Amino acid sequence: MDKASYFKKMEYQDEAYEALCKRCGVCCGSQTSDPCANLVKLNDGTYSCKVYETRHGPQSSVSGKMFACVNIRDVIKSGAYYPDCPYCKGSG
Numbered sequence: 001m002d003k004a005s006y007f008k009k010m011e012y013q014d015e016a017y018e019a020l021c022k023r024c025g026v027c028c029g030s031q032t033s034d035p036c037a038n039l040v041k042l043n044d045g046t047y048s049c050k051v052y053e054t055r056h057g058p059q060s061s062v063s064g065k066m067f068a069c070v071n072i073r074d075v076i077k078s079g080a081y082y083p084d085c086p087y088c089k090g091s092g
């Protein structure tokens with residue numbers, strides 16, 4: 001496989017992985033009383049991150065609690081389990 005095809009394949013796999021997300025916001029605290037301050041509820045009931053492209057690193061909850069935003073793979077590795085999250089299926 002040439003380099004261009006390889007990168008195209010990687011891009012496709014990333015998009016397919018991202019597409020699994022149901023935008024429920026649970027991993028960002030949508031079902032808690034103190035979610036991430038960057039979490040926004042959209043009109044269709046799903047959630048979005050205001051800083052998605054630069055999200056990884058220190059972030060703050062609405063009440064000001066600091067935490068580190070990490071990739072969902074790392075959230076799951078740390079032991080978190082969200083029953084309705086497609087990424088958690090089979091990991092719990």
Ligand code: SF4
Pocket residue numbers: 020021022023024025026027028072082084085086087
């Ligand atoms: S819990 Fe899973 S499905 Fe819900 S927003 Fe987080 S990654 Fe997406």
Ligand code: SF4
Pocket residue numbers: 027028036037038039040048049050051052055059069070
């Ligand atoms: S910064 Fe991280 S925890 Fe906060 S809304 Fe965005 S993805 Fe979720």
